[in-house]
Amino acid sequence: MNEWEVQQLLKRLAAGDLAAFDRIYEMTFQDVYRTLSLLLVNRGDIEDVMNEVYVGMWLSLPRYDPGRPFRYWLHGLIVRKAQDWRRKAWRRLRLLKRANWAKGTDGWTDDSVLAAETRQEVLTLVRRLPYKLRVVIILRYYHDYTLEEMAELLQIPLGTVKSRHHHALKKLRRQLEERPQGKVASTDDLGTTTT
Amino acid sequence: MILERQLRDELKQYASSQQCPPDMHARLRQQMEQAMGKGAFRPARFRRGVMAAAISAALLLPAAAFAGNPMLADRIYGSFEQLKKKMTAVTMEQYAALAGKLSGAQAQLGEKEYARYEALLKQYVRAAYEYGNGKGYIDFDALPAEKRAEMKQLLRELQPYFDRLNGERSAKEVLSPEAFDRYIEAQMTYQTVLAQAGIEAGQRFTSQDIPAHLRDRFEKAEAVIREVSRATDPRR
Missing domain, CATH: 1.10.1740.10 (RNA polymerase sigma factor, region 2, helix turn helix motif)
Known part of the structure; x- marks a missing residue:
């Protein structure tokens, strides 16, 4: 662009x-x-x-x-x-007049279904993160923004971005480890050193 | 950094499998065109529609919270099985989502107020079970006059809760008593038309799905609701 x-x-x-x-x-x-x-x-x-x-x-x-x-x-x-x-979200109590809604339950993303379909376990965990943490993960690992860029983009202090990023990774790691039949999970605590 | 790599891979892989519907452009373009024509433009959103119908429609709510307490939904709907008997299209996910919503409402309203809200919802759901068409709407035209009046009263009492939960200004306070009455009537008409048209709650529909002879009634009700939506917009 x-x-x-x-x-x-x-x-x-x-x-x-x-x-x-x-x-x-x-x-x-x-x-x-x-x-x-x-x-x-x-x-x-x-x-x-x-x-x-x-x-x-x-x-x-x-x-x-x-x-x-x-x-x-x-x-x-x-x-x-x-x-x-x-x-x-509450506003969605209303009935909406919109065309092209996929019939049935198609509009509902069920995590377990998603995971089964795609075998993307980390993605499933990312979806369960609180929104603020999820945003940071997506900007960092999907869009490849640096933490500094994210601070500017989100207009929040760099320290906040760092701590969210750190928390998000920590949470993901912990959840990966807690899975019943955990596969390989990174156990090192280097969450904040990715920039 | 296994996790980081895995994140990159999975996010990118998933995202690249997502395809935007081809008709999205045309839909947006139309909206834009409308917007530009109007100069100062407010998105054509229909922010509330029929809240009350929506007790059933509440089922369609995506849940913001994952962990809803199913008990909350059971207290109002009996149980998922019971609801399923009345509304065959409902899914367990929707029910769980509803429970999530109710948990949110409980947190927002506080115990005491929630109890009152729950009692009203219960009454409404009982009536919907009895008089509903199995698709989530009530045909108020078909109710005996007395029952209709009773339902209307119920909707009047529920409305302030809906407004509050939606973070909107209270229609009851913003509108004159006559206008508030018109608003409740419009919601009932809206729901009646949808019931008569055989539309399933939560399904999207276009004006094409409304039979021609009902369309005028529908549009009038919709206009009233839309007007109130504007009046209760908290940004005003």
Whole structure:
């Protein structure tokens, strides 16, 4: 993603240019969708939050700081929108009028099913982490951000990022060890030295 | 650093297997277009819909919490088996999710208030068991007048709890008594139409799924609910 091109597109988008939206969508949708698929526990929420992300992007364009990389801004937005969605969980008591809902129970991600299907045990544990810790793990190991970059992106102090990262790894390790038939789990305590 | 490597591998592997639905672009684009046309744009969200219908619809709630106390759900619904008899489409996961929601409500409301809330929900669920269509909605048109009035009263009392749990301003306080009454009526109409249309609670639907002769009624009720949603938005 070329920063200069993005800036131009965002300007056009702010001016109401739909073609610019198409281009931005094309550049970002895969990333947005996949990041959300990791952040959210319920598969059924992904499309809703994706909607919020793009709408949110448009709404917060006036506050966009061209001095910061677009990628930070986008990922920060995704994290915030996913979090807002969780906060508003109760709002989902409402019945929604939306098309294309997969019938049946397809929208429910059941961890055990997921694990069985994919044999991805660590991923299953990541999904069980508290949201704040999960975010740090996903930004660090999926997006390969450094801890410093994460602090900027999430706009929280570096110390907080470090401690969340440390906690998250510790928790994951402990859970891996506690499994009934544990496979190989790293037992060293080097959680904070990954940057 | 086995764990770190494993995290990288699994996260990337899982994510790359996830495909965005192809029609997402068109849907978003339409929203954007609408947004831009309106200038100042508020996302077209239908934030609340029918809360009460939603006792059954509550079943559809994704749980924020994993560990819900199943007892809480059992106290209201009897048991999963019992609910399953009435609403065949319901799944155990949904029931567990509901229990998670109720735990959240308990924490938020506190013991005493929750007890009151639970009592109201119980009454509602009893009625839904008796008069519901097995798909989670009640056709209020089909109720005897007395029963209907009773249900309406129940919904009036439940509404402030829903608003609170949703972190919204209380419709009862924000609206005039007449407007609040219209709001409750609109929710009942909404639910009635869905019951008559044979829509399963929790299934998404489009206006195409609503039979033409009900559509006008439905849209009017929806407009009222939407209006109230705006009025009770805590950001206002």
